[in-house]
Amino acid sequence: MWQGKSGDRSMVGENLSLGQRAQALRWLVSYGARQPMEAARAQVRTWLQNRRGHSGQGITAADRAALDETNPELQSLRERYAGLGDIVGTSTVWIPGFVRPEDLLYFRGDNCYVWQNQDNNTPEKYVLTYLYLKTIDTLGLLDDFAEDGDFGVFTYPTGDTDKNGNKRFVSRDLLDSANELLFLDRTLQISQLPEVKVLDIGAGYGRLAYRAVSALPNIETYFCIDAVPESTFVSSHYLSSKGAARARVVPLDDQQDLVPGTIKLAVNILSFSECAIEAVEYWISRCAELKIEHLFIVPNISDGDEAIRLVNGTDYSPILANYGYHLSHVEPKYANSEVQKYGISPKWYYLFSAS
Numbered sequence: 001m002w003q004g005k006s007g008d009r010s011m012v013g014e015n016l017s018l019g020q021r022a023q024a025l026r027w028l029v030s031y032g033a034r035q036p037m038e039a040a041r042a043q044v045r046t047w048l049q050n051r052r053g054h055s056g057q058g059i060t061a062a063d064r065a066a067l068d069e070t071n072p073e074l075q076s077l078r079e080r081y082a083g084l085g086d087i088v089g090t091s092t093v094w095i096p097g098f099v100r101p102e103d104l105l106y107f108r109g110d111n112c113y114v115w116q117n118q119d120n121n122t123p124e125k126y127v128l129t130y131l132y133l134k135t136i137d138t139l140g141l142l143d144d145f146a147e148d149g150d151f152g153v154f155t156y157p158t159g160d161t162d163k164n165g166n167k168r169f170v171s172r173d174l175l176d177s178a179n180e181l182l183f184l185d186r187t188l189q190i191s192q193l194p195e196v197k198v199l200d201i202g203a204g205y206g207r208l209a210y211r212a213v214s215a216l217p218n219i220e221t222y223f224c225i226d227a228v229p230e231s232t233f234v235s236s237h238y239l240s241s242k243g244a245a246r247a248r249v250v251p252l253d254d255q256q257d258l259v260p261g262t263i264k265l266a267v268n269i270l271s272f273s274e275c276a277i278e279a280v281e282y283w284i285s286r287c288a289e290l291k292i293e294h295l296f297i298v299p300n301i302s303d304g305d306e307a308i309r310l311v312n313g314t315d316y317s318p319i320l321a322n323y324g325y326h327l328s329h330v331e332p333k334y335a336n337s338e339v340q341k342y343g344i345s346p347k348w349y350y351l352f353s354a355s
């Protein structure tokens with residue numbers, strides 16, 4: 001009979017006591033019995049992590065009445081934006097029906113705007129990301145930001161309490177927004193710039209707009225613009241329901257509020273990647289026209305190299321260069337390399353500046 005190098009017969013289990021054998025048997029039986037349940041749980045987890053959904057919470061009767069397909073304001077935006085197809089091209093991602101009626105109501109759920117369980121974002125990743133952000137939160141954003149769970153967002157416990165002694169919950173909205181504002185403060189000292197104006201291109205439901213004006217009183221106006229009528233519609237509803245007066249939604253077909261030479265920074269988060277190349281060219285040309293100094297871009301997929309790509313792989317860095325924007329800084333979303341592996345939705349942050 002083969003034995004371990006040391007001659008330790010326990011490797012073949014022959015010198016186990018009766019008690020140890022009984023214990024091992026019990027473990028094996030219970031392990032075996034657990035298998036179908038564990039496998040089913042894993043399947044449910046995977047299923048949950050790959051589907052859209054929402055918490056079903058945080059909707060008032062007024063929201064339900066307004067956030068409806070038949071709202072004349074939405075119908076009008078659809079008609080007006082339909083005529084602008086030649087400037088924004090045809091995205092392969094934002095096709096008709098991509099924003100479902102349910103997403104209009106629960107726009108902060110896990111859907112086309114912000115993936116929450118999708119991307120394999122498990123609750124433990126939320127805790128890890130929260131604890132990491134606490135170590136870099138020079139602006140105290142995690143203490144400032146609340147997550148009230150409205151409009152269907154998924155919330156996750158942190159094990160911490162807030163300043164009122166209540167359990168602190170976070171969302172991807174809250175954590176990503178804090179991280180992005182901390183990046184802008186490290187690179188551009190955004191919290192120190194007097195009366196600054198920001199333009200968010202592809203602003204979604206106004207996630208960063210609301211967080212930015214809540215955290216930074218020096219932001220004079222945070223403009224949100226989008227080429228998808230549903231996004232203009234839900235962001236108008238969200239920002240007015242939050243009373244975010246310094247955040248202003250600009251319709252695609254009426255941009256007169258955007259005055260050349262007055263906007264310091266443009267932001268594009270997980271948006272250019274999903275656009276047609278014509279749209280990217282249009283927006284970058286608009287940034288140049290408006291004499292915007294800096295452009296913060298977060299691509300959907302990247303490994304931090306100089307090429308910056310659409311989801312179909314097309315590198316659009318030559319367009320940035322053509323309009324005079326050069327890469328001034330790039331860094332991983334999480335400075336800690338393990339958090340960049342295990343945190344929620346790791347990405348890369350790019351800052352371009354006018355030459």
Ligand SMILES: C[S@@+](CC[C@H](N)C(=O)[O-])C[C@H]1O[C@@H](n2cnc3c(N)ncnc32)[C@H](O)[C@@H]1O
Pocket residue numbers: 088091094112113114201202203204205207208225226227228231268269270271272274275276279
């Ligand atoms: C994944 S969402 C991200 C939303 C937001 N930036 C955020 O991070 O919460 C992508 C956004 O790109 C917008 N978008 C799609 N096509 C666009 C286009 N051609 N021009 C501008 N925005 C577009 C969508 O309406 C949506 O708001």
